[in-house]
Amino acid sequence: MVEQTAAVGTLSQQQFTCEAASLVEKAKALGEPWTLVEAADQPAYLKRLVSVRSAVRPATDELPVSDGVVDVEEEPNDGATLHSDPLSEITLEVHAIYSKTWQCPVLYFSAWSANTGTPVSLDGLKNAVRDGLPDLDLTARTAYHMPFIAQQDHPVLGTPFYSIHPCETAMLMAEMLSNTDAADGRYLLLWLSLVGTIFHPIALVHSSYFN
Amino acid sequence: MQGAIDETVAERLWDGQVPLRISVHPADAAALGVHSKSLSLYLSVHRFSYLTLIATDVRRFFADADGGNARLGEVDDADIWFECKGEPLKWHYPVGLLADMTTAANAAIPIAPLPWHVTVRFLNFPADKLLRGHSESMLSMTSDAFMSMIKEADFMRNGNIKKVMGLSKQDQTQLWESFAAHRFRDFWNVNAQLVAGGSEGVNGGGSYPRFVPMRVYVAGCAVVQEPVSPVDGESDHEYTLGEILSNILPRYYSSIPGGQVSRRSPNGTGEVTTFPAAVPILHGIEVPPDTPLVWLSRNCSYPDNFLHVVLRF
Structure with a gap:
């Protein structure tokens, strides 16, 4: 009754779970906070929290780089300055959730103020990053004339998250997989590096994950 | 398998309505200076409709009934939301589904008392629970949500979105517009092209959908x-x-x-x-x-x- 057919550019749930687990292992070794969220009666999904301030350099001041590591500059101990700096406050939460309908992972994300927990709009998030995350565009449409990014109910939590519409994922992944050497077992990584470009300069995964 | 639509069934469901009793939440009434706090709006709403399609009329009714309450008159449509027993109601769910969910949540009463009592809110939009619209866009957001579901259904039935995308531009527009205007014939003239028959290309136009939405x-x-x-x-x-x-x-x-x-x-x-x-x-x-x-x-x-x-x- 419940069956799956494999088409080019799609991923099975089993493969998703398997690749997600190995991605979390790799992230742990790299000291990056990808986790697997497992709830009763629900398939597991991947989650990562990004502190927007430490992930991107603020537009106003260049941070010193030492030993190839970007130092996060300590804010002066001044409540007013802290409050006026939007970068000090935003947490970006990214989930990769498997969709049985589209047979591929779907990206969900939300942003909120780390201090108050209140949701931050897409514009608020864009304003916090230099050059404004131009790909986060609420007016963009997919080839099937669907909003490329729209708020949706999170399939597990039931609360509003932004999501990238999955109608083009299989097509794009088919092309990407055919152009990639040693793509076996790396669907999820390749997909995350593809879909993650919408957050540039914030990176969801980087080249070390492929080693 | 009979491939034709049973029009009698489809039309009866199309015309199904839920009687609603809508009142302003006491906290919002106090904050906006609404005097007629005990006033309720009784409205019969199509089960297939959406709360966003009645929101403007509901706001106008209470603004007018309150002697032209200016503060109520200025509330942005994107800030209007509805709740039942303290639970925010999802505007992108059809009204009939919301009513069924509310009935199902009250195990003690198999059939909920009618009219269904809903509270309208004009303040403190719960952005952590409901999809947030922006000013002037609630109708287009509702039509986007509606068309997204239709395309997802097409994908589930056929493994692609070719049937919807193969409709003429005019037919695609007509799907939403005839729905919003409650024109049964116009809607089904287009919708029948989507739901009748099975998936193309599978078994030479087999008569069963791949999956059921x-x-x-x-x-x-x-x-x-x-x-x-x-x-x-x-x-x-x-x-x-x-x-x-x-x-x-x-x-x-x-x-x-x-x-x-x-x-x-x-x-x-x-x-x-x-x-x-x-x-x-x-x-x-x-x-x-x-x-x-x-x-x-x-x-x-x-x-x-x-x-x-x-x-x-």
């Missing part, structure tokens, strides 16, 4: 959307709703009449207890479990092309 709602759980095939490929047996539900939700549903199901009790002890099987509700009606899913999908889907089935306990 269906969502199942269980109070306190995530929405269930499984890719369910409506027919046994070997025996040609058309699965019934009862068979599908007991397959995808065995902890809540049993196809044996008067059957019981076992699951861990919700009190956190982890103890496994038996419960009476749930009853599937669609359009306010208990669906006979032996109804073939493919018939149900073709004739009883919401205009967004999905079956939205609520389990009542």
Whole structure:
């Protein structure tokens, strides 16, 4: 009754779970906070929290780089300055959730103020990053004339998250997989590096994950 | 299998309505200086409609009734929301589905008292619980949500979105506009092209959809959307709703009449207890479990092309 057919550019749930687990292992070794969220009666999904301030350099001041590591500059101990700096406050939460309908992972994300927990709009998030995350565009449409990014109910939590519409994922992944050497077992990584470009300069995964 | 639409059924469901009693939340009434606090608006709303389609009229009614309350008159449509018993109501769910969910949540009363009492809110939009619209865009957001469902349904049935994308631009527009204007003929002239017959290219235009667009709602759980095939490929047996539900939700549903199901009790002890099987509700009606899913999908889907089935306990 419940069956799956494999088409080019799609991923099975089993493969998703398997690749997600190995991605979390790799992230742990790299000291990056990808986790697997497992709830009763629900398939597991991947989650990562990004502190927007430490992930991107603020537009106003260049941070010193030492030993190839970007130092996060300590804010002066001044409540007013802290409050006026939007970068000090935003947490970006990214989930990769498997969709049985589209047979591929779907990206969900939300942003909120780390201090108050209140949701931050897409514009608020864009304003916090230099050059404004131009790909986060609420007016963009997919080839099937669907909003490329729209708020949706999170399939597990039931609360509003932004999501990238999955109608083009299989097509794009088919092309990407055919152009990639040693793509076996790396669907999820390749997909995350593809879909993650919408957050540039914030990176969801980087080249070390492929080693 | 009969491929034609049963128009009598489709038209009866199309015209189905829910009587609503709408009142302003006391906290918002106080904050906005609404004097006629005890006033209610009685409105019969099509089960297939959306709350965003009535929001402007509701706001105008209370603004006018309150002697032209200017502060109410200035409320942005994107800030209007509705709740029932303290629970925000999702504007992108059809009204009939919301009513069925509310009824199902009150186990003690099998049929909720009518009119259905809903509170309208003008302040403190719960952005952590409801999808947030922006100014002047609630109608286009509702039509986007509606068309997204139709395209997803097309994808589930056929494995691609070619049927919707193959419609002329005018037909695509007509789907939403005839729906919003409640014009049955105009809507079905286009919709029949989507729901009749099966998937193209499979078995030379086979007559069964690949999967049936269906969502199942269980109070306190995530929405269930499984890719369910409506027919046994070997025996040609058309699965019934009862068979599908007991397959995808065995902890809540049993196809044996008067059957019981076992699951861990919700009190956190982890103890496994038996419960009476749930009853599937669609359009306010208990669906006979032996109804073939493919018939149900073709004739009883919401205009967004999905079956939205609520389990009542």
